[in-house]
Amino acid sequence: MKEPVKKPWxxxxxxxxxxxxxPWYFPEGTIEPLIFGLPYWVVVSTVLSLLLCAYLYWLCRxxxxxxxxxxxxxxxxxxx
Amino acid sequence: xxxxxxxGLDAVIILSAYAVLMIVIGWLAGRGKKxxxxxxxxxxxxxxxGIITLFFTLFATQYSGNTVVGYxxxxxxxxxxxxxxxxxxxxxxxxxxxxxxxxxxxxxxxKFVTPTDWISYxxxxxxxxxxxxxxxxxxxxxxxxxxxxxxxHAVSGLTGGTIxxxxxxxxxxxxxxxxxxxxxxxxxxxxxxxQGSLLFVGVILLLAGAFALTGGGLTDLxxxxxxxxxxxxxxxDLTTNINWISMIxxxxxxxxxxxxxxxxxxxxxxxxxxxxxxxxxxxxxxFTAGFVLIIGIIGIQLYPGLSVPESEQLVGILANDVANxxxxxYWAMIILFGAIVGAIVSTADSVLLSFSSxxxxxxxxxxxxKSAPDERKVKVGKFVGVILxxxxxxxxxxxPGTLFQIFVLKFEILVQVAPAFILGLYxxxxxxxxxxxGMLVGATIAGVMTLIGHETAFxxxxxxxxxxxxxxxxxxxxxxxxxxxxxxxxxxxxxxxDAQQ
Numbered sequence: 001m002k003e004p005v006k007k008p009w010x011x012x013x014x015x016x017x018x019x020x021x022x023p024w025y026f027p028e029g030t031i032e033p034l035i036f037g038l039p040y041w042v043v044v045s046t047v048l049s050l051l052l053c054a055y056l057y058w059l060c061r062x063x064x065x066x067x068x069x070x071x072x073x074x075x076x077x078x079x080x
Numbered sequence: 081x082x083x084x085x086x087x088g089l090d091a092v093i094i095l096s097a098y099a100v101l102m103i104v105i106g107w108l109a110g111r112g113k114k115x116x117x118x119x120x121x122x123x124x125x126x127x128x129x130g131i132i133t134l135f136f137t138l139f140a141t142q143y144s145g146n147t148v149v150g151y152x153x154x155x156x157x158x159x160x161x162x163x164x165x166x167x168x169x170x171x172x173x174x175x176x177x178x179x180x181x182x183x184x185x186x187x188x189x190x191k192f193v194t195p196t197d198w199i200s201y202x203x204x205x206x207x208x209x210x211x212x213x214x215x216x217x218x219x220x221x222x223x224x225x226x227x228x229x230x231x232x233h234a235v236s237g238l239t240g241g242t243i244x245x246x247x248x249x250x251x252x253x254x255x256x257x258x259x260x261x262x263x264x265x266x267x268x269x270x271x272x273x274x275q276g277s278l279l280f281v282g283v284i285l286l287l288a289g290a291f292a293l294t295g296g297g298l299t300d301l302x303x304x305x306x307x308x309x310x311x312x313x314x315x316x317d318l319t320t321n322i323n324w325i326s327m328i329x330x331x332x333x334x335x336x337x338x339x340x341x342x343x344x345x346x347x348x349x350x351x352x353x354x355x356x357x358x359x360x361x362x363x364x365x366x367f368t369a370g371f372v373l374i375i376g377i378i379g380i381q382l383y384p385g386l387s388v389p390e391s392e393q394l395v396g397i398l399a400n401d402v403a404n405x406x407x408x409x410y411w412a413m414i415i416l417f418g419a420i421v422g423a424i425v426s427t428a429d430s431v432l433l434s435f436s437s438x439x440x441x442x443x444x445x446x447x448x449x450k451s452a453p454d455e456r457k458v459k460v461g462k463f464v465g466v467i468l469x470x471x472x473x474x475x476x477x478x479x480p481g482t483l484f485q486i487f488v489l490k491f492e493i494l495v496q497v498a499p500a501f502i503l504g505l506y507x508x509x510x511x512x513x514x515x516x517x518g519m520l521v522g523a524t525i526a527g528v529m530t531l532i533g534h535e536t537a538f539x540x541x542x543x544x545x546x547x548x549x550x551x552x553x554x555x556x557x558x559x560x561x562x563x564x565x566x567x568x569x570x571x572x573x574x575x576x577x578d579a580q581q
Contacts (some may be wrong), residue, residue: 018171021324024323028317031306032314037302046163046393053362053366056170057359057360061356071351072350075350
């Protein structure tokens, strides 16, 4: 059985991704260097946002498995 | 949006066709299924939503017309710091992961219909249940009011005033009630799928049109803004950064425990369906909020120096200019505005359905007439839903100042039920007394801060302060009250997902 709430590492990584999403650790008002035509901090925040999306996608698919087997078995029985 | 004049009769035709389509979908969804005879069938689509429908109904419920019409001006005013709108939509899925897996398993076993079913089941306390019902109904009513006003503005704007504000609101309420009554949650979910897809296409079309207007790429855009308004693209100040994280937390917790969102957990066909739908939802923020952010940023270059009220019209102004590019973009923009109206309606219908379900099941079924058959409960829910809409219309047309201010509270109030879900599912010691005082104090802090005009302090929202105090009261209060082994065993039995009950 996999229940996300029971694994502290899941929440530590999620917390860090949220905490560093806002660019408080960069000097206020700075724009350059531009990366792909965008201010560097925008690229960093965007990458962290996309990592959060990917991480949550992965968590949903791979770290959540509680009554699925039971349900699928039930569905198969109903199908028969 | 009132200034939009490009789409008079064409828009009326598109909107009328759209209204007819929604009613036909509602009729097809409810045909031969006797949806009004059972609360589970009417409010939860018989707990049988598949991956595609569940995904789109989650999508359409989470993203409303305001995501386009309201967030683009916000990005225009704030600049790149509005990038926060992407993670704050994403974190909602993270907060779901805190409680949805276990809640789904218990809800399925215990056949919950509304979020308060969980609260009354877990805490077995009249005052906790009633307070939770009040907070959630308040949040839902407020949310619905916003959507009704938005429908009026969007439709009258889209049709250049051909359909006046009042007629637009009443017309779309009739359409919405008709398909909702015909097919219940099933109709709401299927219409959400149509509305959600249209919104997605509409945003992409608007973004393409905006880029066509600028004629340049991202580098030109950044350099132009850096020359005229560097503050909007530089690293934001500390208060904005704190506000950024506060916003992610407030929206993450608030939107995850929205009653209509919780009901979508209950409506899922299976755990596999639910987790796969949520996994896909995790990727939607960059494609919606992210695209809208770029549209707002492009607005800084195209229309520099707009005042706050002027910037609120940004999407209308931009759509007008895009529509003037060529025939393709003209029709694309009509589809966009149809999509915006659809997105507003799809959020409103989910909220109204959830409101009615709580009246049917929680207020009427639990406290007024416990022995009422399901059919009667559904009828009461529908009837009270109409009264609510009428009341909200009255507020929308004659907004008494203070009452309107009170209505501003939405997330801040709703989010206060989060500890009852999150802690309640896992912590055996959590006592009903602590939950009650936590919710009450949290809601009071959030309410008072909003009413005295301090929605945030040091960049942090009143709702987040309220929630933090709420969690603290829940924890400290529960630790102070001695808990019997019997109580712990009872809660263990209630919340376990292993044992056969």
